[in-house]
Amino acid sequence: MALLPILHYPDPRLHQVAAKVDRVDDRIRQLINDMTESMYSAPGIGLAATQVNVHMRVIVIDISETHDQLCVFVNPELIAAGGEVEREEGCLSLPGVYEKVRRAERVTVRAQDADGRPFTLEAEGLLAVCIQHEMDHLEGKVFVEKLSRLKQRRILNRIKKQVRRTPPPDARRLAL
Ligand code: K1U
Ligand code: ZN
Numbered sequence: 001m002a003l004l005p006i007l008h009y010p011d012p013r014l015h016q017v018a019a020k021v022d023r024v025d026d027r028i029r030q031l032i033n034d035m036t037e038s039m040y041s042a043p044g045i046g047l048a049a050t051q052v053n054v055h056m057r058v059i060v061i062d063i064s065e066t067h068d069q070l071c072v073f074v075n076p077e078l079i080a081a082g083g084e085v086e087r088e089e090g091c092l093s094l095p096g097v098y099e100k101v102r103r104a105e106r107v108t109v110r111a112q113d114a115d116g117r118p119f120t121l122e123a124e125g126l127l128a129v130c131i132q133h134e135m136d137h138l139e140g141k142v143f144v145e146k147l148s149r150l151k152q153r154r155i156l157n158r159i160k161k162q163v164r165r166t167p168p169p170d171a172r173r174l175a176l
Contacts, residue, residue, distance in 0.1 A: 001037045004052035009094045010156065015140040018050055018057045021074050023114035028058065032072055032114050035060045040067055044092045046130045051093050059111075059134040060106030061125050071121070073111035075134055076098045079120070080108035087129050089143050096162075097155055101146050 007014050017056045021028055039060055041045040049058040059073040071124060083105025090098045109131055113119055123131055133143055142156050 001036045003041055004034050004038045006038065006042065006047075006092050007053055008050050009091070009144065009159065010140050011093075011106065013053055014050060014093055014137070014142055015052065016055045017140045018048075018055045018138040019150075021056050021058065021112075024112055025116065026075055028056070028074065029114055031056070031058060032060060032074075034036045035063075036070060036072075039092075042092050043066075044090075045108070045126070046134045047092065050140065054068075057138050059131075059138070061127065061130050061134060062149045063130060071127075073109065073131070073134075074113070076109050076131070076138075077113040078107055078132075078135065081108050082106045085129070087126075089133055091143055093134070093142060094144060094155070094159070097144065097158075099147055099151065099155075101133075101143055103129055107131055126152075136142045145169065 029033045031049065035047050035049065035052060035058065036053060039062070045063045046059065046061040049056050057075045059076060061071045062069050064079065082103035084102060085105045086100050088098050089101045106122070107128045108120060108122050110120045112116065136143065144152055
């Protein structure tokens with residue numbers, strides 16, 4: 001298994017729309033394993049392939065504290081959605097940014113598992129929010145793009161300031 005580097009907003013590669021997976025083979029299973037390890041290590045409760053610069057429709061989610069309830073979604077499709085909730089979200093592509101976002105309260109998703117077997121899942125609460133957040137990534141959408149223009153501009157300015165304050169990796173090595 002390998003830890004995969006996660007793209008950070010506003011990297012334009014986060015806006016690429018992911019392609020359908022034709023066949024769930026060993027290459028996809030390797031990607032699923034690497035994404036799972038990267039998600040747990042970050043730590044996070046979800047990860048979309050887009051975030052590791054692989055533009056295929058693959059998502060991993062585990063909202064448990066014990067890291068033993070992994071859900072794998074290949075080619076996820078939203079087949080039903082209902083209700084409305086506003087909940088604080090984070091994103092591994094925007095470290096340190098947490099904002100409230102409005103989404104459907106309940107979703108029904110059809111997808112394939114790591115063996116290519118189709119399944120349907122009904123979700124609510126944090127799992128439903130996380131599924132929608134990750135499916136947005138596959139469409140090239142990042143959660144802050146659901147916020148007002150003003151909030152987006154403030155977040156972008158904060159990120160730019162952080163980047164200016166952080167020396168490049170080579171300079172960091174020399175400083176050690
Ligand atoms: O897609 C991502 O960037 C992962 C993101 C998923 C997510 C979190 C909250 C609401 C919607 C979607 C994260 O995992 S951010 C980190 C996080 O929420 C967390 C990290 C450690 C423990 C518990 C939560
Ligand atoms: Zn995210």
